[in-house]
Amino acid sequence: MPDLSDTPAAIEALYREVVLEHYRNPRNRAPLAHATAEALVVNPVCGDQVRVEVELAGGRIADVSARARGCSIAVAAGSVMTELVRGLDAEQARALGDVAGRVSRGEATDPAIDARLRAFARVAALPSRQRCATLAWEALAEALAQA
């Protein structure tokens, strides 16, 4: 894992390592057999789309999948999201989504934030790509709202 400091070089290294790896090998893409809720969110600007399915058990996310069709950032963000929210309750998951949004807008740089989320700090310099990093989190929030 690269240096966890928030220097531009470190952010760039983290971005390349995490985003590109998750883009090429996205996790948790398979549809869930027992989904409690699902949501599909589309970015009307670029056509990227993410479908998120969640299975809730005892008020917590027992399983989650994200299938993204879009740019590397949208695909990687969906993959990272599925790794981070398992075991969380809806409120915790939404709170983590807020962190993801603030990271991608350059508003959160706390080293305590999971490196997989901080990797998306790189898009803070690319306003047109920020929503790519939050599309899966939006879909998760929408699915949780329906559950």
Next chain:
Amino acid sequence: MGSASASEFVRVLDSRLRAGEPVVTATVVRIEGSASAKPGAKAIIDAQGRLVWGWVGGGCAESAVRDAAREVLAERRPRLIRLDLDDEVLGVGMPCGGYMEIYLEAMTHDPKLLVLGHGRIAETLGMLGSALGFHVTVNDALATAEAFPSANVRVTEDPDYAKVECDADTYVVIATQHKSDYEALQRVLRQRPAYVGLVASRKRSALVLERLHEDGVPLELLRRVAAPAGLDLGAETPQEIALSITAEIVQLWRGGSTSGQPLMSVKGVRITDAGVEVPEGALESAKCPT
């Protein structure tokens, strides 16, 4: 063929084509002597050579028509067959004492064009595909009716290409502007469509093809991909690129054995210092009355 049988002919034909089953129609166009079927008699033969409707003569005439129908369907070119009903040995082995000409024509459902993606190239592909008689499906979140007014089907919610279906009559163009093009190819190639074109630069094409190869996609499948898609027309604008891809699809649809060279060159017409040169005999059948 009376009106009742005409409507039955149309009904059977329509039903087969709607089911996606190509057939051949056979029509007796000329007889001499004592042929059993009369001019206008029709039959419908399926891809296995089975008579599914009608009658154009029995016995060996029927089996000759069935054999020819299978070939017509494979070649997708109409054919006029001549049956000698007089010579038991060299004809169709059925000495009725006559002669028949039967016109055979393949009837296939519309070829299918599947466009994955949006933007001007995708939009123009949809428009050209419709104009050429393709059944056009566009699969993209931004496949609106405004962008693709002539498309037969628009699929807007399919993040993992789960709704992508193609067969040996489907021509697929991946115009996702590089997004998820690897996943699109993975999904499409397994279904072995007639054509897979990837709209991409040379560099992107190589990257995607190499990754597919590394991930175990057989070379036999990779060879089916046209990447970058299209014929070399010197296209620059999105619309021109779409035209070059459509030209590549038409070339394949019409047999795939053509050169893609200018017709003037292919037909041997030349303008030289001595005048117009044409292949010997070319003008004989084309003289206009003066």
